[in-house]
Amino acid sequence: MQTMMQRSLLPENSLPGGFRFAAVTAGLKPSGRPDFSVAVADQPASAAAMFTGNNVKAAPIHVGDRHLQRSGGRVRVVAVNAGNANCATGEIGMQACETVCAAAARTFGAEGHEVFPSSTGIIGVPLPAEKLVAALPEVERQLAGTTENFAAFANAILTTDTRPKVAHALVSVGDRTVRIAGVAKGAGMIHPQLVPHATMLVYVFTDAAIEPAELNTLLHDAVEVSFNRISIDGDTSTNDTVLLLASGASGAAVDAKHPAFRAALQDICTSLAKQIVDDGEGVTHVVELQIEGATSDADALKVAKAIAHSPLVKTAWAGSDPNWGRLMAATGYSGAQIEPERIAIWLGEQQICINGGRVPDFDKQRAHEYLKNREYTIRIDLGIGQGKCRFWTTDLTEEYVRINADYST
Amino acid sequence: MQTMMQRSLLPENSLPGGFRFAAVTAGLKPSGRPDFSVAVADQPASAAAMFTGNNVKAAPIHVGDRHLQRSGGRVRVVAVNAGNANCATGEIGMQACETVCAAAARTFGAEGHEVFPSSTGIIGVPLPAEKLVAALPEVERQLAGTTENFAAFANAILTTDTRPKVAHALVSVGDRTVRIAGVAKGAGMIHPQLVPHATMLVYVFTDAAIEPAELNTLLHDAVEVSFNRISIDGDTSTNDTVLLLASGASGAAVDAKHPAFRAALQDICTSLAKQIVDDGEGVTHVVELQIEGATSDADALKVAKAIAHSPLVKTAWAGSDPNWGRLMAATGYSGAQIEPERIAIWLGEQQICINGGRVPDFDKQRAHEYLKNREYTIRIDLGIGQGKCRFWTTDLTEEYVRINADYST
Known part of the structure; x- marks a missing residue:
């Protein structure tokens, strides 16, 4: 097992197979920087997610939860916008989220409930879904399973963060190598309350073959000793999300008890958690x-x-x-x-x-x-x-x- | 009933009878400003107190609580030092507190358990009891039942506060006038947790005649809607104390149900609570x-x-x-x-x-x-x-x- 903390680019050959990534500027961030990150799995990937324990939940939390239930824990598309939290936006916020999911499903040939949405940014401002929908063709053009695009994905989800947060690991499973790579964002409103549904924006990808139920166990155990153990300001966000996707592209099957995989996943989550703390707003210690x-x-x-x-x-x-x-x-x-x-x-x-x-x-x-x-x-x-x-x-x-x-x- | 918020001096003739006050420089504050406030009741006054809910309690909290129990709720002397919290000071902190109480009892002809001590300031530094003991003769010389000395008492208990906090009321009880006057300090570590024992440094004096049990009820009811409803930084101090003393010097008896007295006491506590918030560290809103x-x-x-x-x-x-x-x-x-x-x-x-x-x-x-x-x-x-x-x-x-x-x- 080999675990490394990465500031930006993953090393060559460390990207989990079965996923393509892209990030574009949809126009939500006033800065004009990329603000729409998308990951597409070649086949429906096994998925496990944990959501914020805040009783005020953003629209994408409700939608993502429902989609996972409907799909039985399978995800084809992850669509993350920064610059707008789509929270406290009422029924139109729910509609805006569903609009983006439906358009992404059409673009990438998926079912609507195979799209997993996330949003981060200001609360209480209606999400301009049309900007995200309009950006989807450019997302499709750019999609690629490269470390450059993975880094772009990691960058576009950021808000007040000063740097991307990336961690990866290689795990030997039998005679095969399984890859795990994760990204995170979060620099304020950081105090995940981890009910079995919780955290900030974290996406972890692996090409191991893992059933959703096993994936859930792995994720909960890893989150408990990582994202559940950090706080910057004690505020628990309305949008916290951790998503773990397993494409199976490595051909190596892993269950929830696999010691090396468990350890690697916990190391990645701990690394990402500490990177989030290290990049906390105004942090000097x-x-x-x-x-x-x-x-x-x-x-x-x-x-x-x-x-x-x-x-x-x-x-x-x-x-x-x-x-x-x-x-x-x-x-x-x-x-x-x-x-x-x-x-x-x-x-x-x-x-x-x-x-x-x-x-x-x-x-x-x-x-x-x-x-x-x-x-x-x-x-x-x-x-x-x-x-x-x-x-x-x-x-x-x-x-x-x-x-x-x-x-x- | 007449309730007013006072920044410094009480109006003439509004000071509760039966108490004398003084404040001197004992040398605990690096600034050299007065740091030792003492109030002496001519006769043992009825007393009710509430202490911090923090499980780490300063030595004077333990000692004050014990003294009140032993005296059956009677206090002759209130001795407050600022500049040192006498908390997390172990057994020598307890001894230092008892030393000050014993010396004050001798100076003012009281029983040791009729002395009520308070400390505020830095935690974890041994209290130099000898400095307070050495200052007692000067305290005795200065003691007087004047609004000037009451203001001096209110000033010397301050730490990072920028101004004294004083409130008073006059209440008609039958054909007599009862006076209530209170002082408070606190500008940081302000989030009283009010178990039936709680708050910051607050001393309220009245010349009504009230039994300790009735006084307890009056104090708890007033604190619940005042000091229990403020927060500056969410930190609960180890030294919070509210003390209510009734000298009986007005000759007017009051019980816990007296509407005008209840209302005046609650107004005073609410005024002092809001003054504390208003003077919070760095507060602009x-x-x-x-x-x-x-x-x-x-x-x-x-x-x-x-x-x-x-x-x-x-x-x-x-x-x-x-x-x-x-x-x-x-x-x-x-x-x-x-x-x-x-x-x-x-x-x-x-x-x-x-x-x-x-x-x-x-x-x-x-x-x-x-x-x-x-x-x-x-x-x-x-x-x-x-x-x-x-x-x-x-x-x-x-x-x-x-x-x-x-x-x-």
């Missing part, structure tokens, strides 16, 4: 939280989320400020069971809190220097059990406020 | 949320809190950005029962969302202009029930980040 010694994994996760969502903690990180009392405060209101006098905290290798109080030889300057790193680790041992989790989050900077206060993003 | 049409008041509160804690909503407010989709998104993940297509939203008098979608004649510029006001109202009708709440919160600005990223606040 990426923090890995290691919570341990909780009475349950669920309690450990509560502590991680309270810390990851605390403006006071996140602003202290922005200033490389070793104000660990804010970590204590967030731990205290997390809802997790704690005994304050048993809490210990480390910044990297430096222990700064023992038995709920400051270590006697606290070296504040050393802690300050460590927190100047772009990436670092904070470990909190609650000291009362075996529950633990890893979680990735960011600081909260003036730049984040500037980006999101900009009228109208 | 104060927002009153009116949530209605929820299936329960609890659900309405969930929606208010989700909105009040959403960085994306709060940064949009900073930019006067009528990006109401972010309100929809936060409503969606609030956990409240909703039917998105029944949601309606107003900015002041302007309806911007109907049936979960944008109003047909949405006037974005008008909405933008309205959101330039420092104070405004956002009303959300969920359209599915009778549950409602009012809630006050703020925007999230670059200045908030600057204040809290400043190494080391």
Whole structure:
């Protein structure tokens, strides 16, 4: 098994077979940059999807969910627009989404319910479906199973992201090689709430042969330790989607228990999740939280989320400020069971809190220097059990406020 | 009944009888400004208190709670230091707190358990009790029942606040006049979680004669609609405290059902709560949320809190950005029962969302202009029930980040 994080182009020969990609400018992004990404499977691909847990769901979430149910988990076309979320757009939003799906189905010779739509961008503005429909002929002309087109797909789904997010892996299955490649977007409104239906925009393609039910299990298990473990701002989007497609073009069959495939998929999802955090809006520090010694994994996760969502903690990180009392405060209101006098905290290798109080030889300057790193680790041992989790989050900077206060993003 | 919001000095003759006040510089604030506020009741006053719901509690929270239990709800001395929270300071923090209480008891001729301590400031740094003890003789010299000293008390409890927060009321009880006056501090880490024990630093004094049990009821009812309805940054402090003392010096007895007294106390608490929000760190907009049409008041509160804690909503407010989709998104993940297509939203008098979608004649510029006001109202009708709440919160600005990223606040 070989897993690599990619910033843009995949290496030659690493693209999963059975898919073609394209991206064009349909005219939704004010910048005029490409905003319509399409992937077409040569044959109906096995599909597993997870959607946002937000009770306000964008039209494409409803439509995509319905299409997957109708097709029995088969997808021919993935159609993703950036620049408009098609959310809080009422009945006309649903119609706009169906219009795009129907046109894509005609263009690529698929059934309407074999088209999987996604949208990302501003909420509450009607989606100009006609622009997307008008762009489909150009999409068809450009479709190709090349790393260049895959990179174009990865780029056109971006909104406030500063760079594409790509990861891939090769997995040996018997005497064959299976390819997996994934792309993601997301830099704000990032706090996926993963009910069995959740996340941001992530598309993972593989040429392994996998039944939809097995694919679902694989996806849920991978998401639980990756996209379910990140937060930038604690906001859960109305449009989060993770889609995993298996074309079978490699001729190698894989089930949900295949160790190497499971590991590769989890690595890809973790890589994409961390890339999303790393590219968070205004981010200057990426923090890995290691919570341990909780009475349950669920309690450990509560502590991680309270810390990851605390403006006071996140602003202290922005200033490389070793104000660990804010970590204590967030731990205290997390809802997790704690005994304050048993809490210990480390910044990297430096222990700064023992038995709920400051270590006697606290070296504040050393802690300050460590927190100047772009990436670092904070470990909190609650000291009362075996529950633990890893979680990735960011600081909260003036730049984040500037980006999101900009009228109208 | 007469209720007024006061920025500094109370009017003559409005100070509750039976209390004397003083504030001195003990040397905890690096600025050298007064940092030790003391109130002394001539006779043991009836007392009711509510403390933070954070599971990490500062030493004075533990000590104050214990003292109230031991004294049966009687307080002679209130001793508040700013500049050090005495939290996450372990056993030596408890000892430091007890040392200050014991010294104050000796100075003012009280029992140790008649002293009610509070601390606010940085977490995790040992409290230099000796500085507070050394300042007690000067406190004793200065003690006086004057509006000047009351103002000094209100000033010395401040930390990152930019101004003191004071409110008072006069209530006619039979042929007598009862006085109530309160002070508050708090500008960050403001999101009181009000279990029957909660909030930030608030001290309310009255010269009505009220038994501790009645006082408890009055305080809980008032806090529920005031301090329980504000949030600046969603962080719940380790030190939040609301203390209500009744000296009885007016000679007028009041019970928990006295309508005018109840109303005056609630007005004072609401005034202080809104003053805290108005003085929030880096705040440029104060927002009153009116949530209605929820299936329960609890659900309405969930929606208010989700909105009040959403960085994306709060940064949009900073930019006067009528990006109401972010309100929809936060409503969606609030956990409240909703039917998105029944949601309606107003900015002041302007309806911007109907049936979960944008109003047909949405006037974005008008909405933008309205959101330039420092104070405004956002009303959300969920359209599915009778549950409602009012809630006050703020925007999230670059200045908030600057204040809290400043190494080391």
